Amino acid sequence: MYRVIVRFDADSEQFCAGAPELDLQVIAPSREEAMSQLDAVIQDFLAESENAPEPRDAEKAENKLELEISATLSRELTFFARSEGVSVSQLAQELLAEALFRRTGSNRGGYQGGQGKRRDNRGGNRSDNRGVSRERYHDIMENKTSFLEYVRGLENGRPPKK
DSSP, X not given: XXXXXXXXXXXXXXXXXXXXXXXXXXEESXXXXXXXXXXXXXXXXXXXXXXXXXXXXXXXXXXXOOOOOOHHHHHHHHHHHHHHTSOHHHHHHHHHHHHHHHHHSSSSOOOOTTOOOOOOXXXXXXXXXXXXXXXXXXXXXXXXXXXXXXXXXXXXXXOOOO
């Protein structure tokens, strides 16, 4: 069974249903129609295709991820984990889950069909005024996404924006 992702496009007031593994997408006025049309398109595609990919969700998933990170990021993650009273591994799991949720707009993953837009941590548009004043330093350290952007900037030798 292939993963199907349905979203509502407010601009066109249509439902977009997609099967990202097959690079298929349909648009319809209702969720039910979109699902029905996509199901038919998938069946047609599979009937005509000799080399249809296996569904990714059917593959055995690895439950371990090894990453090499900079010493600076390691220190910051350790500091942040200790301040929250959790292990670095648990913090990394939470950060990855949160980042996936924010990037896709759901906890099951999302197919944006080329329409995806990044969101900030508050769900709105991020202003370009993201400087690190002393008053905002602790706010940035509390916000995981801003914290990681801050650390990446330090690693790349960029001073915090004012």
